[in-house]
Amino acid sequence: MREITYAEAIREAMSEEMRRDESVFFFGEDIGIYGGAFGVSVGMIDEFGAERVRDTPISEAAIIGAAAGAAVSGSRPIAEIQFSDFISIGMDQLGNQAAKMRYMFGGHAEVPMVVRAPAGSGTGAAAQHSQSQEAWYCHIPGLKVVIPSTPYDAKGLLKTSIRDNNPVVFLEQKLLYRKKGEVPEEEYTIPLGKADIKREGSDLTIVTWGRMVSMVLEVADALKDQFSIEVLDPRTLVPLDRDAIVTSAKKTGHVLVVHEAVQTGGYGGEIVATVADSEAFYYLDAPIKRLGGLDIPIPYNPELERNAVPTPEKIEQAIRDLMA
């Protein structure tokens, strides 16, 4: 199968949906001629023009709120926030407006919008440009939250997200943008709410997402002679495929959650609590472990930055601790 990058997969998903449905439009900072801070939208303005690919001023609250307003009035906007850290500027528009409109209005509104934003550390951009704040969005009823870990998932999930009739926060992984993977030429979509077992195993379940998936897979492969590790990627944190997690936990009896976000208050707690209050509890042979980012802002120095989040070494150590 052909291979394209994660960034290309996202661009294809947007472009295909824009061709398919003219109510879809795309806006954000520097997405036009500049092609986006990470080059995701290079060339799109040439195909779709400046009406449907709109460069905005630096006004995140207005961008997110305008997406909600455009959506509730019949468009299907895709809003790009240049770094996911800046969603915090439009947090009210996301959490108090877009997410709640339908419920507040008694079901009489649809808000089909996608907020795309790159997340994660590893680029030397320090504390205000490197966060993974998915836990915030997952704690807001009315939002769906998607974090793809491969080009294939990115394309299929983004197409579904654009077609979804609800606000979706689509968190792209900076360090994956240039990673290649197999993506079919033919049209496909991936449903929201279905986990993907990225690797089957029988001794231990690791639940992980985003750029941690490939790191965990590497560690799992390296340790394959010692442990048979199942790697479960929920792909969408809301809706969360709790059944898949519980089923895997029952099978292996050991659960580790790995995520890049700061550990305290991270979504790992949700995964742990899902397992701890399920029938899987009775199958557990060991405590349920989390390995998240340290409880610190992301530091600048590359070695500190690398150590602020899970590393292959820390993942291996966590596995050994759990299986000891």
Added chain:
Amino acid sequence: MREITYAEAIREAMSEEMRRDESVFFFGEDIGIYGGAFGVSVGMIDEFGAERVRDTPISEAAIIGAAAGAAVSGSRPIAEIQFSDFISIGMDQLGNQAAKMRYMFGGHAEVPMVVRAPAGSGTGAAAQHSQSQEAWYCHIPGLKVVIPSTPYDAKGLLKTSIRDNNPVVFLEQKLLYRKKGEVPEEEYTIPLGKADIKREGSDLTIVTWGRMVSMVLEVADALKDQFSIEVLDPRTLVPLDRDAIVTSAKKTGHVLVVHEAVQTGGYGGEIVATVADSEAFYYLDAPIKRLGGLDIPIPYNPELERNAVPTPEKIEQAIRDLMA
């Protein structure tokens, strides 16, 4: 001992600290002549004047950011956000500025500020005025998060928060403002990071905070002939007294977490994960349960509103399920 309300306790704490330290000042919407939306600051402008009790325009990002700026330049501001839901408007200033300054600057800054804001449902104010979003703040390294459940705790913890050299989010509980409790006349403070066992018990540990504490205590009392329930109130979610939780869990072997916030992504997950990855795991006789708010915005109708969050009936049911 004399009894005063939760609101009075907060007012006393602020007033005493403003008398004690002239670098403390207080600002927010309608806190002056109006006395605050919940009457917390009635009379304070008369004692301290309009320079130190400042009515602001409706500008939450500027309020929170100005608190950070005032703090880093040598003041000790207390900023009131009229409803905690509106902190989302100043989320960037709170999470990306106030919380991170010290770390980003390599330890060369102190940001001694308190953001006080009322949280919780039960007042018929619907989806945008009734949230409990402590989990968001707890997921931001650099912030401390305090939720007092009694007038005594409110006063002692607020005084400590004002003296703390870091940004503190102090979440008051709307439904407690008029509740009375014993508060000594003498000066006292309560350290951040120390849980309080509000009720001792040996069969089951319930970890809960804010206005849920009194509800849980009532249920625990009502069931006292059947179960000996320990009620643990962390009081400060960051820093979290993990030792106290683990110790109690080891003692009782059963853990239930009750919070008003939406369950998915709530801080209950953190508590569960703390227990599930501690030595207490080996003492557990049953799954670890959470009872949070439903995964919905808070509805307006009073009966729906009541049912959107834990009720005595639901708490009792959760206890029975867990002890079955």
Added chain:
Amino acid sequence: MGELTEKQKAQALKTAQSLSKDKLHDMYTKMNHVRAFEDKVAYFFSRGMVHGTTHLYSGEEATAIGALANLDDDDLMTSTHRGHGHTIGKGIDLKKMMAELLGKETGYCRGKGGSMHIADLTRGNLGANGIVGGGIPIATGAGITLKLRNEGRVVVCFFGDGALNEGTFHESVNLASIWDLPVIYICENNQYGMSFSAKKSMNVDDLSVRAKAYGIPGVTVDGNDIFAVYEAVKKAKKHALKTGPYFIVSETYRFMGHSKSDANKYRSKEEIAEWKDRDPIPRMRAILVETGQFTDSELDAIEEQCKQDIEEAVKFAENSADPSVDSILDDVFAPSN
């Protein structure tokens, strides 16, 4: 002071005469519907018969009704926490509106929204809003839809003087300006944001100066003169469709407290009385009589009818069921195919 100036009056008479009797009937009815609705809600609150809080529009009717008289059903609107006037102005089923206030299953939001969240998407009402300034980006985004569709529709975006200091105002109006969006931003300057006066919260005399920051037209009108508001918005609508956004400051006053609990400590009895003297309903009535388009008894009949309509709405609401607790999880997400 209570009276219109001579010039204003001449203009008001002219405007009234330019409108059909049906149109004026509709406008006068809506003015009175709002007043009667608010009186009823105030009564309910004073008796503790309604849950929560509410923000009443009494005294400000001319702004909503005068502005929205320019709109068609498929034009759009965003409203505020003080939204009953806008909601009635855009056209609403009063029964379902009252039912929502009482939290009933038959209400606009099936009892889930209440006073601060009434919307009627079938009539272009994109909703009230509990967040001050929260609706401004939403109106702006709706303006993008209209601009892309190019169907000659506009959005009216209401907000208060207090909201003028939210960042959302600034970001949104700028966006609308550079994209020439068909949005009419109407600031209802009722002189206070809760207890804080507009004079203290902003260091400018005429709030419409803020339009200059975005390179769009800005005007201030007497918000208690429905005809003045009507004309200003008429002009704004033309501009919005042809050129882009427009900013109007409507000078008015709320007769009641900010919300249910308000001791009015921040304003004087005299000030309130002065403004009551400029009540927009008698002002409108006087013009309608002076042009000879309506007799006093016709207008009395309208007022009476409005009160009856509200009573009927109350009856409907009171006879409606509460939503079932089983519906509590419904409507978080829309179905997707």
Added chain:
Amino acid sequence: MGELTEKQKAQALKTAQSLSKDKLHDMYTKMNHVRAFEDKVAYFFSRGMVHGTTHLYSGEEATAIGALANLDDDDLMTSTHRGHGHTIGKGIDLKKMMAELLGKETGYCRGKGGSMHIADLTRGNLGANGIVGGGIPIATGAGITLKLRNEGRVVVCFFGDGALNEGTFHESVNLASIWDLPVIYICENNQYGMSFSAKKSMNVDDLSVRAKAYGIPGVTVDGNDIFAVYEAVKKAKKHALKTGPYFIVSETYRFMGHSKSDANKYRSKEEIAEWKDRDPIPRMRAILVETGQFTDSELDAIEEQCKQDIEEAVKFAENSADPSVDSILDDVFAPSN
């Protein structure tokens, strides 16, 4: 076009003559420190020797240095993502600054902050900021401290033309205005926010008009004329201390790309060349020679010294240790008693 106008030149000569040789020496040194610093950083990036990204100030030096020449050590400043100029302007240890860029333990932030987060609280530098518009509320809050203490100190708040469209700008300047805070807001209009031109992102010709929305003075200056900037900020400082906030738009240009990866697709070579013609450093130099305060060789010596200072800073940085991974958890919270 590259030249100052006659009037500007006359004023520049006058201003230069009003300043001591020491002061001018300091200003010219700082201009050159900034340029040399940025050249070095650009070189490092082109070789992939530094981690992350950076935003260079080359071409804009006159704004920071001219403005900050008015400040005392205990006056305050907030800066931006493009902060090296401000940081040098406020006074800094170049060695520790360079060490921070290289992520070293000896850096200002012990390697934790990097280019976008350098602060020096000992000199009133409240920090650069990675969030566009993020520093504006912080400067405003610092203004409250200064107002309460009433010690005759001011805050200078720098931000770009792009930041002018963030809600924080609006909320903050309004707050400063109603409270008469001693804050000087300086918008560095380098014509672009990343790729989006100020002309497209705002529908106003002269950005200083935005001051009108807050009832404060607003002026626009040639930001490539250090003497013009100096005079404007001098006046602003007086106003800030006596009356309240002041808004200055400094028209300038960045010579380099927005950040390390920028193909400059959104602007023309001609435009860049035109602005390079107005380079603030030769412009300043010409004035200093014309007044006779400095000889060419004196100025050459300063330039040379600046380059050497940067080389020394680099040496210091390169010889410094990386922070130990053990320090990673330090400095999240300040100790409290």
